[in-house]
Amino acid sequence: MDFSSKLLEQAVLEMSQLPGIGKRTALRLVLHLLKQPEMQTLQLTDALSNLRTQIKLCKNCHNISDTDLCEICANPTRVKEIVCVVEDIRDVMAIENTGQYRGLYHVLGGKISPMDGIGPSQLKIKSLIDKVREGEIEEIIFALSSTLEGDTTNFYIFKQLEGLEIKTSTIARGISVGDELEYADEVTLGRSIANRVPFESSLKS
Amino acid sequence: MDFSSKLLEQAVLEMSQLPGIGKRTALRLVLHLLKQPEMQTLQLTDALSNLRTQIKLCKNCHNISDTDLCEICANPTRVKEIVCVVEDIRDVMAIENTGQYRGLYHVLGGKISPMDGIGPSQLKIKSLIDKVREGEIEEIIFALSSTLEGDTTNFYIFKQLEGLEIKTSTIARGISVGDELEYADEVTLGRSIANRVPFESSLKS
Known part of the structure; x- marks a missing residue:
């Protein structure tokens, strides 16, 4: 031009x-x-x-924040023993919007992706392992997207946690609320049958 | 959010x-x-x-410019007697890219659009008429898009020029070079037949 x-x-x-x-x-x-x-x-x-x-990164969870400690980490009513591992602030915002989660977060800042030249050392993985070592965390919830990179990152962290006493879980994959079964992809539908939940517990939420 | x-x-x-x-x-x-x-x-x-x-607007043609007089108006090799009326700088850039035009421009800054609250007084129409009155322009080429607003603006300026000795023209509408006749809309195809040009002159460009 x-x-x-x-x-x-x-x-x-x-x-x-x-x-x-x-x-x-x-x-x-x-x-x-x-x-x-x-x-x-x-x-x-x-x-x-x-x-x-x-702008600062929260020194505890690495989320974007105006202060040294972000609003969520500084909130005394949050459950400090549960940590949800996410990719970036957009995931934090999405989970906060549900109003269903009372624990803390750990923002990795990305996913392991050799294609884009992102290895474990570029992500905030070490500080997560350190926090677990200090023994203050009881459960880690993996909430990365279920792509090849997300699964790789989950698995890498899972291996790093071996030998440490910690409960790990991952967010449930299944048919979206309101979706028709016939349009669901096979992998999602298959997982949602394999990981079926007791009917009574589905009534709660 | x-x-x-x-x-x-x-x-x-x-x-x-x-x-x-x-x-x-x-x-x-x-x-x-x-x-x-x-x-x-x-x-x-x-x-x-x-x-x-x-940023400044060129004091002659109202095009966006770093200087009081834009590069085109300040260029002594351009033909000052021909003025092409366009909507904004994007049209100037499009026409300059063809390398086919050696005259000057007059940038209106928009089109008459009562729906958007844009009347003739918000556009640089008066200064165009003044330039014509001073008698330095021989031909005005209308190059606004052929929409309702474009046609209205062309016609408004045309009426303002009544009684002044000036040649007016509008850019040719027709089938795009390389397009198939069968896919052309009727209005364009109809105009391109009505405004057919001598075969020899089509060989020049």
């Missing part, structure tokens, strides 16, 4: 570095900002640079 | 003000920036705020 303005070109170039934003979309977004009051652009740039320079 | 961090929440909120970017996409983009070096975010925010605060 041939821009008549260096300022415009630079803004489009930086915007198109974002994932899923091509040059055309970047130009559309930047031209939109030019039509809006100057205030809107400055609020956006302030919010982004404040976030990037001031 | 329930964010554990006010900084994150603010950044997602500002990002989701952009057109076509929902809260979920905004969160994905912001988390991406957090994973990248701090430099990338600062380059993005600098580029955006520099653009918004320093």
Whole structure:
């Protein structure tokens, strides 16, 4: 693209570095900002640079936080003996939205993925094992997505925990509530039959 | 969405003000920036705020420009007697890419659209009429998109030019080069027959 303005070109170039934003979309977004009051652009740039320079990771669970200890870890009413292992903050938000979980989290920051060059040392796995060693945790719930990378990561952590006295569990896989059986994939349906639960316990939730 | 961090929440909120970017996409983009070096975010925010605060509109054609007079208007080799009327800088870039046009532009900044509350006074129409009155322009080429709004805008300008000695034309509508006749819509095909051109002139381009 041939821009008549260096300022415009630079803004489009930086915007198109974002994932899923091509040059055309970047130009559309930047031209939109030019039509809006100057205030809107400055609020956006302030919010982004404040976030990037001031954000912290909770020193206990590694979740994104404004403070040294995140709101969840600092909350005295949460059950500190149960830790749910997730990939990133989006999973924390999804589980928090259910209102069904009262324990803490441990945010790995990704999944083991040799294809993307991510090994165990790039993830917050060691601090999880250390926490277990200190003996304060009773149960670990694996809640990574059930992909090859997720399963690999689960298994790696599981092996690291060998010999330590800890209960491990994984979130239940099965047919989504409201879904028709006939459209479910075989693996999910097969697992949901193998891991069937007593009828009375399904009445509770 | 329930964010554990006010900084994150603010950044997602500002990002989701952009057109076509929902809260979920905004969160994905912001988390991406957090994973990248701090430099990338600062380059993005600098580029955006520099653009918004320093950009100018060319005082002749109203195109986006770093200088008072844009590169095209300042170029002594361009034909100053022909002016192509377009909606915004994207149209200028599209026409410049063809390498077929040597005249100047006049960027309206939009189209007349009562539905969106855009009337003639919000567009750069008066300065176009003034330029014609000064008698330096010989031909105006209308190159707005052929929508209801585009046609309305063309017609409004055309009426304003009544009584002034000026040649007006509009870009040719027809079958795209390489397209199959059978898939063309009737209006386009009908116009391309009505406005047929001498065979010899089709050999030139």
